[in-house]
Amino acid sequence: MGWLDRERTVAPPGFNRWLVPPAALAVHLCIGQAYATSVYKTALVKHFGASLTEIGVIFSIAIVMLGLSAAIMGTWVDRNGPRKAMFTSAMFWAGGFLIGSLGIFTQQLWLVYLGYGVVGGIGLGIGYISPVSTLIKWFPDRPGLATGMAIMGFGGGALIASPVSTALLKMYDPNSGATDWVASGDAVGRLFLTLAVVYLAYMLFGAFTIKVPADGWKPAGFDPAKVKAAKLVTTENVSAKNAVKTRQFWLVWVALFCNVTAGIGILEQAAPMIQDFFRQSDGVSLVSAAVAAGFVGLLSIGNMAGRFAWSATSDITGRKRIYMVYLGVGAVLYTVLALAGSTTTVLYVALAFVIISFYGGGFATVPAYLRDLFGTYQVGAIHGRLLTAWSAAGVAGPLIVNAFLDAQGKPGQLNAVSYQPALLTMVVLLVIGFLANLMVKPVDARFHEPRPDRGRAHEPAMEA
């Protein structure tokens, strides 16, 4: 397997760096399918005779495994390079679908947990971080733009997987024309087989297209001194092992956690929430199910567009400032949404769209933020460790919203006022995140990696 080694992927002179973003996108568009599981959720409930919660566990396991594998495998990814990482991710992701399909065909739910959840989840984690450090090295002049392009793919993957999966389920199920049709287990199993083959092909295309820049490469006209001019941007390097000992790592962790928790709060409840906000006194909502579905689609676009647009903007504004916008302006918009969101649907939709674009922007900007603070040396591994904030937010966000809503009444009886405690709690979280981001300062020099002209007597201790 030497052909996967980092040394074999060094770009020859003249290699066009714009070939790297599509390679990264090929992986992220595939693993972004994780956000399109709702397409076959009801079919699996019926097929296994299980509850919604039991089927929802499949997705939860996958997201937990994403965070764990990104944190644990980050250093391995940095050491072995993007090709081996993407190849491994492709094997796990496609393997997860194959094992999952076996579980569906043989009616064994635990195999779906193991396949899509555990095996596929490992593929998600490795795949998510695999191109990040390579992109940052190819685009030292525009790291936010580069990571924004790739991480936008994770948002875009669901936009593709959702309609394609629906079309395939209809094709594979002879009863798809029936009223109140729910896809058969057999159709979902065949869908999993198809996705395994297609995703494997796409991800291998990414793996064999990506290359790392030669040592010392820099783009034409790029002057590192100009980048260093920004106060927070370092030309030093901090290892992943030492990065987690710094205050800066945990401040960014808190900022990301708060931003993601607040975003998930809206995303998880998007369709019922807009209907509840415009529920009249007779219990009927002014917003139909079809319009609510359109709203969910608009949020997906906002999530994806925010990843690219805000992350690219951060190259001009700086990472700390753009995070102040995500968290500070986000807190203000959330407050307006909670107190005046039910005034008009236009205001509600506009506020939710911008808030979700900040959610996506937070994800896409954070690799460049880490590069600014810790250098490029092990930025992939540091990013992997930071993604535990995502896993934690994935648990905390829905928990906060559901706990508050359960206390307010039953689904179908809720209105805009019912959401105020949950939304105002998110405002508090965003303010905490804003303060954490405000406290981010350059990393102390004792954490920098030794250089020939500057040794280090002993490993630095954890920062207080």
Next chain:
Amino acid sequence: MSTAHNTGAKAPATMSTGKLAVAWALVGVPLAYGIYQTLTRVAALFG
């Protein structure tokens, strides 16, 4: 990057534009399809 030199920028460009176009089309076409399909759903919001 401390011993920076500009090998990539000075070397002749060997990457064909065709390869670049194919790579971007492979990811761009499905993404455009996904965005289009989503926008048709979004239309209900403004209909």
